[in-house]
Amino acid sequence: MTEENHVCIGLLVYDHPGVMMKITGMFARRGFNIASISVGHSERPGFSRITIVAEGDEDTIEQIIKQLHKLIDVVKVQHLEPSKTTIREAALVKLNVRDNAARQEIMTLVDIYRGAKVIDVTSKTITLEVTGSEAKLESFIELVAEVGTIKEIARSGVLALIRGEESISLE
Amino acid sequence: MKGTEIISKVLKDSGNTTLFGYPGGQIMPFFDQIYGDDEIRLILVRHEQAAGHAADGFARASGKLGVCVTTSGPGATNLVTALANAYYDSSPVLAFSGQVGTHLIGNDAFQEADVVGCTMSVTKQNYQIKDVNNVGRVFKEAMYIATTGRPGPVFIDLPRDIQQAECNLAEPIPETIELISYNPRVFSKGASLQIKRALDLIMNAQYPIIIAGGGIVLANAQDELQELVNLLHIPVVYTLMGKGSIPDDHPYVLGMLGMHGRKRSNFAISEADVILALGTRFSDRITGDLAHFPGQPNAKIIHVDIDTAEIGKNVPVDVPIVADLKLALHEFLSQLNNRLADPSTATINSWWYRWIQELKDYNGIPNVTKEGPTGRIVPEKVIFELNNILQADDIVVTEVGQAQMYAAHYLNRQKPRTWISSGGLGTMGFGFPAGIGAKIAKPDSEVWIVAGDGSFQMNLHELATVKQNDIKVNIIIMNNQYLGMVRQWQELLYDKRYSYTCLACKDGTYFPDFLKLADAYGLEGVRVEKPDEVAGALEQARKADATFLIEMLLEPEANTLPMLPPGGAVSTFFSRRGEKKSIYDWFARLPRNESEANGYKVERITPEEDDINVYFE
Numbered sequence: 001m002t003e004e005n006h007v008c009i010g011l012l013v014y015d016h017p018g019v020m021m022k023i024t025g026m027f028a029r030r031g032f033n034i035a036s037i038s039v040g041h042s043e044r045p046g047f048s049r050i051t052i053v054a055e056g057d058e059d060t061i062e063q064i065i066k067q068l069h070k071l072i073d074v075v076k077v078q079h080l081e082p083s084k085t086t087i088r089e090a091a092l093v094k095l096n097v098r099d100n101a102a103r104q105e106i107m108t109l110v111d112i113y114r115g116a117k118v119i120d121v122t123s124k125t126i127t128l129e130v131t132g133s134e135a136k137l138e139s140f141i142e143l144v145a146e147v148g149t150i151k152e153i154a155r156s157g158v159l160a161l162i163r164g165e166e167s168i169s170l171e
Numbered sequence: 172m173k174g175t176e177i178i179s180k181v182l183k184d185s186g187n188t189t190l191f192g193y194p195g196g197q198i199m200p201f202f203d204q205i206y207g208d209d210e211i212r213l214i215l216v217r218h219e220q221a222a223g224h225a226a227d228g229f230a231r232a233s234g235k236l237g238v239c240v241t242t243s244g245p246g247a248t249n250l251v252t253a254l255a256n257a258y259y260d261s262s263p264v265l266a267f268s269g270q271v272g273t274h275l276i277g278n279d280a281f282q283e284a285d286v287v288g289c290t291m292s293v294t295k296q297n298y299q300i301k302d303v304n305n306v307g308r309v310f311k312e313a314m315y316i317a318t319t320g321r322p323g324p325v326f327i328d329l330p331r332d333i334q335q336a337e338c339n340l341a342e343p344i345p346e347t348i349e350l351i352s353y354n355p356r357v358f359s360k361g362a363s364l365q366i367k368r369a370l371d372l373i374m375n376a377q378y379p380i381i382i383a384g385g386g387i388v389l390a391n392a393q394d395e396l397q398e399l400v401n402l403l404h405i406p407v408v409y410t411l412m413g414k415g416s417i418p419d420d421h422p423y424v425l426g427m428l429g430m431h432g433r434k435r436s437n438f439a440i441s442e443a444d445v446i447l448a449l450g451t452r453f454s455d456r457i458t459g460d461l462a463h464f465p466g467q468p469n470a471k472i473i474h475v476d477i478d479t480a481e482i483g484k485n486v487p488v489d490v491p492i493v494a495d496l497k498l499a500l501h502e503f504l505s506q507l508n509n510r511l512a513d514p515s516t517a518t519i520n521s522w523w524y525r526w527i528q529e530l531k532d533y534n535g536i537p538n539v540t541k542e543g544p545t546g547r548i549v550p551e552k553v554i555f556e557l558n559n560i561l562q563a564d565d566i567v568v569t570e571v572g573q574a575q576m577y578a579a580h581y582l583n584r585q586k587p588r589t590w591i592s593s594g595g596l597g598t599m600g601f602g603f604p605a606g607i608g609a610k611i612a613k614p615d616s617e618v619w620i621v622a623g624d625g626s627f628q629m630n631l632h633e634l635a636t637v638k639q640n641d642i643k644v645n646i647i648i649m650n651n652q653y654l655g656m657v658r659q660w661q662e663l664l665y666d667k668r669y670s671y672t673c674l675a676c677k678d679g680t681y682f683p684d685f686l687k688l689a690d691a692y693g694l695e696g697v698r699v700e701k702p703d704e705v706a707g708a709l710e711q712a713r714k715a716d717a718t719f720l721i722e723m724l725l726e727p728e729a730n731t732l733p734m735l736p737p738g739g740a741v742s743t744f745f746s747r748r749g750e751k752k753s754i755y756d757w758f759a760r761l762p763r764n765e766s767e768a769n770g771y772k773v774e775r776i777t778p779e780e781d782d783i784n785v786y787f788e
Binding site: 014017018029059070075170 | 478479
């Protein structure tokens with residue numbers, strides 16, 4: 001959560017066709033902004049877990065959460081407060097490297113960063129995988145971009161779970 | 172059991188045996204299923220939009236689910252307007268349409284359209300059924316969702332092969348519906364505590380007021396509302412959707428508020444120090460400029476609504492209460508009665524009783540017996556005479572625009588569900604088919620459709636539907652030869668530049684000839700040109716055996732006033748002379764202490780601007 005007005009929301013939804021469209025459609029129709037969204041299976045068959053980072057002031061976020069609650073395909077909604085939440089994002093970063101020295105320097109940076117590794121190397125490129133908080137990803141990408149030239153980046157969007165016993169699991 | 176047999180059985184088991192619809196290729200299996208089935212009645216309309224509006228009108232008049240069915244592609248996309256209309260007015264409608272076979276979906280097959288996508292944002296829920304084993308569950312679930320909580324339309328996309336497929340479940344229709352994600356929350360302990368806080372505010376306030384919204388009608392809470400008003404002696408203003416939730420002639424009912432509200436209503440809301448909002452969503456047509464709402468900056472707002480998302484959406488709320496209105500008002504009454512029974516808590520501090528009569532007397536419905544400046548009827552005259560002839564169980568269904576607003580201002584409605592109007596979406600073309608639906612729901616009630624000449628032409632083909640199905644409604648076409656409301660805006664805001672709002676020909680002739688049109692459909696009608704003929708024509712319509720059409724020739728440039736300037740506060744107005752005025756030009760600010768109250772009169776002046784005679788200057 002790098003931005004002040006960003007809020008992380010965890011959702012448990014039915015795993016039906018069209019559910020994503022209902023959620024993103026609601027955001028679009030009501031003029032809300034999604035900074036990032038990630039979707040995958042949840043711990044329970046038939047249900048998906050979605051993590052949305054939404055933008056807006058306090059009133060807007062309140063309204064977003066209420067409107068999400070209203071969607072019949074949404075089973076649970078949880079406002080994930082940063083202080084109580086573990087938040088991670090993954091990124092794949094492909095860089096053009098001009099020579100061996102540059103490649104070597106990047107690999108040194110990868111060694112220093114916990115959560116980063118090299119996953120593909122060619123004569124002209126090196127591809128890295130990095131996991132961590134949004135801020136960590138940003139700083140890592142900034143650093144390697146000083147050594148190589150960034151060709152492309154794929155980011156997963158934010159994943160988040162509340163710390164401790166609390167959950168939105170149906171169990 | 173086949174898919175269509177399951178649907179038919181679910182409809183019959185739930186008592187939803189009246190359908191509005193239109194056949195076509197991909198819904199043929201369902202139409203074949205109901206062929207010759209005496210238990211299901213389908214009203215064949217002439218356009219799918221009308222099927223949707225008729226189902227909506229049926230739902231509003233009866234309080235039950237309205238059902239409509241169409242074919243795929245254009246049949247289903249024609250429903251979109253009707254679904255949106257039902258959605259914004261929280262009307263319980265079940266719509267289902269055929270779809271190309273599941274193996275063709277996504278191939279852009281003939282009459283295939285992504286109607287699940289098209290209807291997603293204008294329905295409470297929608298489905299595409301891809302397995303016949305889900306048909307029973309989805310239909311039951313759809314009906315449950317449409318009619319519970321905050322009601323709304325639900326759409327089902329039904330591929331042709333699914334209609335014909337055999338369901339192999341032992342129990343094709345589940346006994347009960349389990350929806351862990353949907354719990355139409357009705358009442359909680361927390362609400363009781365909030366109601367206590369609300370009563371503290373109301374009983375201690377000097378000028379508390381109630382806004383009655385469409386939620387009262389949907390929750391059937393009219394008796395509770397009236398009882399509350401009778402105990403508290405505080406005024407009620409209502410929204411367009413709330414008309415009928417309390418009798419207009421009740422001494423504490425001031426009328427509609429907002430954009431086209433009554434002056435006295437907008438004055439009362441501007442002066443209120445506590446607002447009890449019941450089942451309303453504070454739409455922009457109610458509040459005017461939000462920076463000036465409520466009119467008293469320190470006014471407290473209590474908002475009761477079944478939909479959490481409506482609370483705090485448009486205006487900040489001091490006491491939020493999420494509850495079914497009927498249950499909430501029961502709790503209000505029970506706590507209030509307890510307080511009134513104990514002399515130490517029985518005091519109600521409202522001062523309204525001192526001024527309400529004067530306000531209530533202000534600005535009744537004018538009876539304009541003279542012709543207007545161009546020799547035609549002044550629109551208020553039509554509404555005056557209609558009001559005289561209306562009986563309590565008659566149902567008034569309006570189109571959208573000036574005629575709708577005249578009717579909303581002046582018609583005296585006594586009961587909920589006897590006033591049907593398109594509020595949220597403002598759909599021209601809604602009134603006539605919705606009136607058909609209302610008549611089917613309440614065959615013993617006389618149905619009056621108050622239409623403009625513009626709106627009526629949006630679905631006039633339904634004249635064939637009323638003829639073929641022997642449905643009797645009374646159609647009043649308020650013909651001013653303009654799209655009157657837009658023309659009025661052009662007059663007041665665009666320097667009379669009447670851009671494409673005149674419906675007459677260059678030489679002043681007007682088409683269609685509505686009487687010939689009625690005649691073409693085998694129906695009777697009458698054209699009224701003089702004020703003294705209005706009452707007789709309405710009487711003739713009431714006595715007619717079949718649908719009867721009255722064309723009222725009106726003053727072309729009559730305005731529906733008062734009207735808030737767009738973006739203006741709820742206390743601002745256009746006068747009859749088209750000048751921007753303040754509500755405080757008409758009414759003096761309410762006294763807040765005894766010395767101010769001494770010799771106080773609500774009505775400041777009798778401003779000539781407010782006089783209907785401005786017409787004749």
